[in-house]
Amino acid sequence: DIVMTQTPLSSPVTLGQPASISCRSSQSLVHSDGNTYLSWLQQRPGQPPRLLIYKISNRFSGVPDRFSGSGAGTDFTLKISRVEAEDVGVYYCTQTTQFPRTFGQGTKVEIK
Amino acid sequence: EVQLVESGGDLVQPGRSLRLSCTASGFTFGDYAMSWVRQAPGKGLEWVGVIRTKAHGGPTEYAASVRDRFTISRDDSQSIAYLQMNSLKTEDTAVYYCARDFGSGSYPLDYWGQGTLVTVSA
Numbered sequence: 018d019i020v021m022t023q024t025p026l027s028s029p030v031t032l033g034q035p036a037s038i039s040c041r042s043s044q045s046l047v048h049s050d051g052n053t054y055l056s057w058l059q060q061r062p063g064q065p066p067r068l069l070i071y072k073i074s075n076r077f078s079g080v081p082d083r084f085s086g087s088g089a090g091t092d093f094t095l096k097i098s099r100v101e102a103e104d105v106g107v108y109y110c111t112q113t114t115q116f117p118r119t120f121g122q123g124t125k126v127e128i129k
Numbered sequence: 130e131v132q133l134v135e136s137g138g139d140l141v142q143p144g145r146s147l148r149l150s151c152t153a154s155g156f157t158f159g160d161y162a163m164s165w166v167r168q169a170p171g172k173g174l175e176w177v178g179v180i181r182t183k184a185h186g187g188p189t190e191y192a193a194s195v196r197d198r199f200t201i202s203r204d205d206s207q208s209i210a211y212l213q214m215n216s217l218k219t220e221d222t223a224v225y226y227c228a229r230d231f232g233s234g235s236y237p238l239d240y241w242g243q244g245t246l247v248t249v250s251a
Binding site: 054056058066067071077107109111113116118119121122123 | 164166173174175176179190191192193226228230231236237238239240241242243244
């Protein structure tokens with residue numbers, strides 16, 4: 018199974034300041050079709066997960082442009098350019114290149 | 130609008146069985162694989178299993194932790210995916226989510242339901 022490792026596990030941020038989360042996979046996420054199926058999910062308190070970013074850097078429908086994804090191979094990053102109050106929650110990276118789907122441990126973003 | 134609604138969660142004793150349902154709307158259900166993902170209280174996300182489309186042979190895959198106890202099935206005529214859980218253990222206590230997996234023009238795990246709570250306790 019592919020192991021996904023996120024850092025940090027907690028990220029206290031001042032409103033309006035940037036935040037960054039790293040995710041590393043234990044093996045390459047490049048699929049045989051040439052795509053890299055690395056996604057980022059947001060889970061606000063009491064809510065189900067929501068897709069933010071797919072295929073490393075593509076924002077899903079309705080996702081604000083302050084969210085961006087980057088990376089390649091086994092190292093990926095989610096950045097929030099200016100954290101807003103509604104961004105509080107837990108962020109997960111997930112690989113959907115192969116089964117079983119696997120998730121990072123989650124990174125809790127909170128306001129200082 | 131894509132919607133997924135889980136139901137069937139309950140309090141059950143260890144060793145008993147339970148069946149969850151995921152009712153879909155807003156898309157052609159039969160064109161998409163469907164996954165189940167669970168989240169134990171205060172913990173992270175754990176993928177449970179997937180059922181592919183009939184066009185892909187409909188095979189299922191499961192996490193090692195539930196293989197041989199859980200079974201996923203689907204009824205495309207009613208747009209419902211099921212998760213049959215047998216021989217339940219206390220460690221199966223979690224909120225269970227269904228999520229749309231891969232399909233035509235979609236991205237894996239792009240839509241999620243609200244979840245249904247399963248509590249396994251004596």
